[in-house]
Amino acid sequence: MANQPAQKFKIGLITATVWDNDGFYTVDLSRAYKSDTDEWRNTGSFHHSDLLNLAKCAERAEIWIGRQMNAR
Known part of the structure; x- marks a missing residue:
């Protein structure tokens, strides 16, 4: 079974996915789009x-990670 993200933030087509790697957090930022075959895909x-939605998603991820680390 694949690991599940710790948290996701989505604004429009932009998603910030937060991963918890034993207390070390990483964030993947992606943009959804439809391919020529009408399938949803993601790109970096x-x-x-x-860019504004990208910045807002990154900020929300940073705030969430900070709260998780302060709760320890």
Whole structure:
């Protein structure tokens, strides 16, 4: 069974996925898009119009991680 993310934050097409690796947190940032075959996929490449949502998702992830670490 694959590991589950500790938390996800989504705004529009942008997602920040937080992973807990034994108390060391990492974050994957991605943008969803539809392929030519009409399937949803993700990329790590962002449009100019994505940057504000990218920053907000990253900020939410940073705040969440900080709270987890302060709770210890």
